[in-house]
Amino acid sequence: MLIRPKEGILDPQGKAVERALPALGFEGVSHVRVGRLVELETENAEELDSLCAKLLANPLIEDFEVEHVEPAETS
Amino acid sequence: MTTFGVLQFPGSCDDRDAVSACERVGEARFVWHEDRDLGGIDAVVVPGGFSYGDYLRVGAIARFAPAMESVVEFARDGGPVLGICNGFQVLCEAGLLPGALLTNEGLHFVCRQVEIVAEPNLKGARHSLGFLDGIEGGERLSIPVKHTTGRFYASDDELDRLEESGQIAFRYAAGHNPNGSARDIAGVTNEAGNVLGLMPHPEHAVDPLTGSEDGLRLLASVAAVPA
Numbered sequence: 001m002l003i004r005p006k007e008g009i010l011d012p013q014g015k016a017v018e019r020a021l022p023a024l025g026f027e028g029v030s031h032v033r034v035g036r037l038v039e040l041e042t043e044n045a046e047e048l049d050s051l052c053a054k055l056l057a058n059p060l061i062e063d064f065e066v067e068h069v070e071p072a073e074t075s
Numbered sequence: 076m077t078t079f080g081v082l083q084f085p086g087s088c089d090d091r092d093a094v095s096a097c098e099r100v101g102e103a104r105f106v107w108h109e110d111r112d113l114g115g116i117d118a119v120v121v122p123g124g125f126s127y128g129d130y131l132r133v134g135a136i137a138r139f140a141p142a143m144e145s146v147v148e149f150a151r152d153g154g155p156v157l158g159i160c161n162g163f164q165v166l167c168e169a170g171l172l173p174g175a176l177l178t179n180e181g182l183h184f185v186c187r188q189v190e191i192v193a194e195p196n197l198k199g200a201r202h203s204l205g206f207l208d209g210i211e212g213g214e215r216l217s218i219p220v221k222h223t224t225g226r227f228y229a230s231d232d233e234l235d236r237l238e239e240s241g242q243i244a245f246r247y248a249a250g251h252n253p254n255g256s257a258r259d260i261a262g263v264t265n266e267a268g269n270v271l272g273l274m275p276h277p278e279h280a281v282d283p284l285t286g287s288e289d290g291l292r293l294l295a296s297v298a299a300v301p302a
Contacts, residue, residue, distance in 0.1 A: 012182045055131070058175055
């Protein structure tokens with residue numbers, strides 16, 4: 001699940017990162033937005049959207065995307 | 076005599092101050108987060124702190140505590156509820172209050188005395204406002220803030236609606252907005268007016284020794300005693 005601040009909402013954390021980059025020589029970077037990534041395993045993939053909307057993200061201030069990844073074979 | 080119930084989550088840190096403040100105007104007891112029993116409690120305070128370590132998002136996990144289920148019912152029945160700082164964040168996450176609280180515009184933790192002004196149409200058409208009963212529109216209170224996540228946010232349409240319905244309780248006085256809150260909002264109520272959320276800490280403004288007794292006014296309102 002990728003969760004990020006909604007478009008149009010000021011993200012001071014992103015701004016702080018953006019301001020720090022030129023000091024390290026990284027020029028031309030703009031519109032930095034910092035969100036979070038939640039990884040989980042589930043047997044009920046159909047519930048992921050509602051799980052995200054109810055707990056992992058606050059839809060009032062955040063957008064989210066769900067990405068399905070099949071686990072790699074380990075044995 | 077009014078009995079206050081002060082919630083305690085793992086990570087709450089202003090719970091003891093809240094109980095001491097409430098005891099100046101009534102009786103008070105703690106309500107542990109796993110406890111659903113609000114028996115004998117006339118008013119609920121959801122205190123400040125870092126419930127559940129602020130994990131995931133401030134207030135997001137506390138909202139699911141068994142005690143909060145009882146608080147939601149208590150609020151629906153018209154019981155007075157005050158959420159202070161982290162408590163305000165919890166009440167927003169629980170859907171008892173509109174909007175959300177975001178990281179301060181300046182990213183820094185702010186800790187200072189601020190002045191807040193009660194909204195002129197505070198009472199509107201409502202009869203009982205619990206913690207706001209003794210406050211007059213236009214009154215100026217001096218109360219400290221201390222937070223990193225206190226920037227009140229709601230969409231412009233929602234802000235217009237809140238202004239019209241009289242749900243904005245307090246705004247920071249000119250020049251006192253410490254966090255970039257939309258329209259200088261420091262506190263809001265639910266539609267009925269019995270649930271109040273505030274970023275400033277009234278429980279830290281109850282003694283002249285620490286600069287102001289104005290916070291006591293809110294607690295005295297609900298206890299119906301003169302502050």
